[in-house]
Amino acid sequence: MKPIPFYSLQAQHQQIEEEAKTAFSVVYNDSRFILGDRLKKFEEEFAAYTGGQFCLGVGNGLDAIYIALKMLGIGEGDEVIVPAHTYIATWLAVNRTGATPVPVEADAQTWMIDADLVEQAITPRTKAILPVHMYGLVCDMPRLKAVATTYKLVMVEDNAQATGASIQGKQTGTWGECNAFSFYPTKTLGALGDGGAIVTDSEECYQRARAYRNYGSTVQFVNEVKGINSRLDELQAALLSVKLPYLQKWNEQRREVAKTYIELLREVEEVKLPRVLDNSYPVYHLFPIKIKKRSDLQVHLKHAGIGTSVHYPTPPYLQKAYESRGLKKGKFPVTEALADELVSLPIWPGLEKSDISRVCDEIKKWILKKN
């Protein structure tokens, strides 16, 4: 049997090989590698794609979240509401501003931050809500936006996993005041290295971030603020410009893969799937299922030549890095069940239907054997 890896970029890379090599040659021959025309071009294209007013390329997704928060004035003494169930980058970006991440439990059905519980976590110190569109699924943005408006909080979306997703026809990463994207290679729009972006409708945020990402400078050797170095380089920008026109098609292909999985697994009692919100358009960066004894299943699938992964085995608050917060096991039962029982199945644009069937057949075989 041909192995089915957890992830493969091969199908995507074959389609763009010639264009990518041309883009590489152009940048190589121009010999301008930082803050040039390629970046400007990609920023304009990406803003247009998302429907946001301004886009700013930065070094990676973590920096994008950090800069977005910082540009909105978040810092020491502030609290930022984050999901308990997320990748640790979301939390780390908050800490880097000097603010405190305040976790909110996941919704047991959607697996996203529970909009009902966000209100209860608000204190006089709360300044922002930072929802994360996990796995390319979509948070309840209309609800979260209403809560933010009521309590006069700003919103920053961690859209690292959901480039191209939308709800009520409006893309994720355009609902908050200043929002973060990651172009980590496996994300729905991936660079050939590290990359990230901020999307905002606020010209002020955009202008401040433009200086901040480049040592606090927009005019050479004139430093208005104490900035950092976090720039999307010309080569990555050129390659992202090659990939962007394919993104819609690739996301559609991810959705097709997900649709097939859902059809084949819906009736399997042992397998739990997330509820997808009405009017939302998820892009399935990953395809996790919830199942008991997941590591046994992973071993079984591995023997069948099928790759899997876990996103994420330990929530941020149970990591050693956050020991000092004193948040103990048992604090967020839904999040902990997700951490214990989710397993991500193979998904990528170009994954064939026969392979998806084989993955599902093996899962069913394992369930029968187990019982």
Ligand SMILES: *Cc1c(COP(=O)(O)O)cnc(C)c1O
């Ligand atoms: C990937 C990711 C990030 C960080 O992106 P990098 O580009 O790797 O820095 C942040 N948040 C979430 C939810 C992610 O999945």
